[in-house]
Amino acid sequence: MNSRYTDLAMDTREFITHSPEETIALGWTLVELLTPPKIVLLRGDLGAGKTTLVKGIAAGFRAAAEDDVTSPTFTLVHEYRGPAANLYHIDLYRVDTPRQLETLGLDDLISENSVLLIEWGEKFPRFVRERDLEIVLERVSENERRIRLISDRG
Numbered sequence: 671m672n673s674r675y676t677d678l679a680m681d682t683r684e685f686i687t688h689s690p691e692e693t694i695a696l697g698w699t700l701v702e703l704l705t706p707p708k709i710v711l712l713r714g715d716l717g718a719g720k721t722t723l724v725k726g727i728a729a730g731f732r733a734a735a736e737d738d739v740t741s742p743t744f745t746l747v748h749e750y751r752g753p754a755a756n757l758y759h760i761d762l763y764r765v766d767t768p769r770q771l772e773t774l775g776l777d778d779l780i781s782e783n784s785v786l787l788i789e790w791g792e793k794f795p796r797f798v799r800e801r802d803l804e805i806v807l808e809r810v811s812e813n814e815r816r817i818r819l820i821s822d823r824g
């Protein structure tokens with residue numbers, strides 16, 4: 671395990687979900703943690719449940735219906751505006767170079783009332799440095815996921 675996860679300066683919370691519905695429900699509960707502005711890295715393998723979790727977060731923010739939240743695989747950025755925050759769901763899986771990243775103009779999305787939810791953001795050191803919260807999802811079995819919240823303690 672990466673030693674920074676066990677660093678005493680870090681605060682870690684762990685959940686196990688047993689279905690996509692439970693992961694969505696967990697997303698709803700994360701809303702209170704995600705008061706804007708925030709940059710959140712969603713980490714985990716393909717199919718770990720990152721996008722599924724965003725369905726719950728976006729619904730919890732009253733920014734989108736769960737079913738309307740789909741993977742930004744090709745569009746790279748999906749925007750969901752809610753009364754309390756503008757959510758940006760970003761997928762950097764297909765973004766490889768700093769130049770490609772630059773063309774997305776993500777800097778323009780960062781504002782007082784924005785929450786950036788970034789899949790595959792750990793590919794870029796910039797987001798590892800700037801992130802407020804990291805959510806790590808691991809496949810335990812077909813329907814089980816271990817979901818850990820990692821944030822620096824201020």
Ligand SMILES: Nc1ncnc2c1ncn2[C@@H]1O[C@H](COP(=O)(O)OP(=O)(O)OP(=O)(O)O)[C@@H](O)[C@H]1O
Nearest residue numbers: 687688689690693716717718719720721722813815
């Ligand atoms: N407990 C669970 N939580 C979340 N998803 C689950 C769970 N159990 C099974 N699944 C299934 O795992 C898949 C998760 O897909 P999802 O698109 O959320 O993954 P992802 O991490 O965003 O992958 P990608 O990197 O390809 O975008 C879905 O097919 C979902 O139905």
Ligand SMILES: [Mg+2]
Nearest residue numbers: 720721741789
């Ligand atoms: Mg995804």
